[in-house]
Amino acid sequence: MTTQTLGDVPPGCRRRLLDHYGSTAAAWLRAAPHLLAEAAERWKLTLRSYHDAGHASVVALATALDGTPLILKAWYEPLRYRQEITALQTWAGGPIADAIEAADDLSVAALELIGGRPGGGAPLSRETQMVAAAIQGLHGLGQRGTLPDLPSLAHFRREVVVPRIRQRVRRLNLGSLEPLVEEACEELPGLREDPARTTVLHADLYRENVLFDGGGHPRLIDPHPLVGDAVFDWAFWTVYYDLEREVADRLTAASRISRIPVPEITPWCRALAVDGLLYYTEINDPAKPKIARVLSTLLASSPGSDR
Incomplete structure (x- = not known):
């Protein structure tokens, strides 16, 4: 059975990654929707939509079985994926977005959605x-x-x-x-x-x-x-x-x-x-x-x- 994807990555995301990495990223951008879909299936998440942000990854909104909203993030560079996940694990419990799941073979992770929505909430004073x-x-x-x-x-x-x-x-x-x-x-x-x-x-x-x-x-x-x-x-x-x-x-x-x-x-x-x-x-x-x-x-x- 074919895993359901969100379709092609948004044009803005595609443009930013191509600007950042060059034309070698084109093949990965075609594969990225399937990487996200495979990770979502593995972790029993429902993909909702893309979140068009960032210069080094493709980001989507997803929902866990218990209704928790999450960010699903796929990195073009496996090394950058490993380094970011290593840092988040080092800072576990701190003022970060927690890494809920990580798939080294896909360079995809499920991350906490800060404030329950893209972009987070409003800051307090000071x-x-x-x-x-x-x-x-x-x-x-x-x-x-x-x-x-x-x-x-x-x-x-x-x-x-x-x-x-x-x-x-x-x-x-x-x-x-x-x-x-x-x-x-x-x-x-x-x-x-x-x-x-x-x-x-x-x-x-x-x-x-x-x-x-x-x-x-x-x-x-x-x-x-x-x-x-x-x-x-x-x-x-x-x-x-x-x-x-x-x-x-x-x-x-x-x-x-x-x-x-x-x-x-x-x-x-x-x-x-x-x-x-x-x-x-x-x-x-x-x-x-x-x-x-x-x-x-x-x-x-x-x-x-x-x-």
Whole structure:
């Protein structure tokens, strides 16, 4: 008997995965509906509809036999699937979307649907403080026991981030942004990690990856996990959670909650901001002026104002 599928993946999802992975993802996108259907049959779930979101996976809404709504997620990259599930298992019981089922052979998992609906619920007041507390809680869980086998921040910084910054600086016409970029790049060799802060990092703390449950509490989803100094997550959250507002407030909250001094967070903020500025320049992203303002503000911070 043929397993019932939801049909072709949504056009938006297909476009994002092809943009992200290239034409090699086309065959997998044709197979993805059948992977989701096979997982649903295995776990006795009813598929409801696609949820058109994300750049590395195909996502569907499903219902368990007891009526519990779930997210069914199929990853294009088996390695990314394994890394995300490893991180979620490490953070079990924390402010995340719990992994209910996982099929290694399919690279598909059934995950908790935060707030009972796609996109979650509304946050309580004091969003910045609550999200900071959730990040700190995640880092605490990530330090329990033996660290899992995940990519290291040191390798990611040394072999991915710094080389791509250098390559884009050489290749792109930066115009009036060149002095700003050059100043930010001067700090790259000085980035250091504190081994005492090593934990499992979320490493993708954009606002869309922080949902709020029915009680208005933050739950962190869609990690791109690394193992390394917690300072990286705090810098990422400071810069990218919202490019238009409250960057200074997030930096203050990050330092207060993590107890990492602001002068230790800001060099990582600058490195992440210049990396983003160069990427947005390359793809002509409309967010380019926003990240340029963030980087300019970070560079304008004197040592005295960092304290």
